Amino acid sequence: MTQEIKEVVWITGASSGIGRALALRMAKAGYRVAATARRQGELEALAREADGHVTPVAADTTDAASLQAAVTRIEETLGPIGIAVFCAGTYQALMGAELTAAKARPLFELNFMGTVNSLEAVLPGMLRRGKGRIAMVASLAGYFGLPTSAVYGASKAALINMAEALRPDLARSGIAVQIVNPGFVKTPLTDKNEFPMPFLMDPADAAEAFYRGLHSDRFEITFPRRFSLFLRVLQMLPYRLSLALTRLTVPKEKPDSATRVSRVA
Numbered sequence: 001m002t003q004e005i006k007e008v009v010w011i012t013g014a015s016s017g018i019g020r021a022l023a024l025r026m027a028k029a030g031y032r033v034a035a036t037a038r039r040q041g042e043l044e045a046l047a048r049e050a051d052g053h054v055t056p057v058a059a060d061t062t063d064a065a066s067l068q069a070a071v072t073r074i075e076e077t078l079g080p081i082g083i084a085v086f087c088a089g090t091y092q093a094l095m096g097a098e099l100t101a102a103k104a105r106p107l108f109e110l111n112f113m114g115t116v117n118s119l120e121a122v123l124p125g126m127l128r129r130g131k132g133r134i135a136m137v138a139s140l141a142g143y144f145g146l147p148t149s150a151v152y153g154a155s156k157a158a159l160i161n162m163a164e165a166l167r168p169d170l171a172r173s174g175i176a177v178q179i180v181n182p183g184f185v186k187t188p189l190t191d192k193n194e195f196p197m198p199f200l201m202d203p204a205d206a207a208e209a210f211y212r213g214l215h216s217d218r219f220e221i222t223f224p225r226r227f228s229l230f231l232r233v234l235q236m237l238p239y240r241l242s243l244a245l246t247r248l249t250v251p252k253e254k255p256d257s258a259t260r261v262s263r264v265a
């Protein structure tokens with residue numbers, strides 16, 4: 001392990017997938033990493049794999065009080081959080097015919113409000129110190145509404161919009177805000193997908209791109225580039241064309257919620 005940098009990094013959603021791979025990459029670079037998720041056992045396994053350079057701090061991001069306690073513990077034991085990365089999130093496919101508030105609310109509670117809870121926990125300290133970096137993980141699905149992803153995509157579009165609003169605002173206080181828009185990355189979240197996923201990335205490659213982005217001044221960190229470009233073009237087309245294209249991706253059969261697979265990143 002190289003030890004050139006000693007800043008404290010807090011990563012939520014670190015017990016698996018992208019967050020876990022990033023925690024290992026940051027630890028390898030010499031950062032002191034605090035890893036948050038609900039599964040203590042998975043966080044402890046991560047800490048062992050990182051030779052103790054990762055500290056498990058279990059918390060539920062939908063529970064603001066549990067997050068506040070986690071941040072207090074991290075700052076008392078490791079020091080002030082310099083970089084906060086909010087990865088905790090999930091996907092659930094939902095077709096229009098089955099859309100209810102009861103199904104939409106948990107997705108927004110975790111993907112959007114969980115991120116707001118995390119911001120609320122870390123921001124006062126960063127504002128006091130006049131420095132910090134915050135990266136929020138959204139998705140390329142937040143660029144444009146995609147069939148089966150009405151609620152997931154909306155929760156990610158909300159994150160993109162919030163990050164755009166916070167970037168110039170918090171820059172005045174010395175805090176850099178970044179948005180992270182991944183395409184398909186092989187993780188437990190996408191393992192249930194049964195369709196071919198274009199440009200599917202390995203978590204370690206995703207973590208490398210993520211790591212490089214955190215060390216840049218770019219607002220958006222996105223990978224893989226080619227898929228991101230493709231969806232940017234879709235976003236810029238007239239609705240007549242873009243909606244005709246996304247219509248082609250509507251599942252032919254009425255999906256059964258028990259067996260349906262996710263179709264977007």
Ligand SMILES: NC(=O)c1ccc[n+]([C@@H]2O[C@H](COP(=O)([O-])OP(=O)(O)OC[C@H]3O[C@@H](n4cnc5c(N)ncnc54)[C@H](OP(=O)(O)O)[C@@H]3O)[C@@H](O)[C@H]2O)c1
Pocket residue numbers: 012013014015016017018019036037038039040042059060061062087088089090091110114137138139140181182183184185186187188189190265
């Ligand atoms: N994989 C992709 O292709 C892809 C593409 C675009 C965007 N993303 C986004 O990237 C992020 C990470 O996804 P992933 O693919 O790495 O999925 P993953 O492997 O399922 O990881 C999700 C992480 O979130 C944590 N989490 C879930 N609910 C939580 C809660 N209430 N409190 C605290 N932690 C919670 C999980 O840990 P516990 O279960 O232990 O709590 C886990 O560590 C998500 O926001 C996802 O939307 C993923």
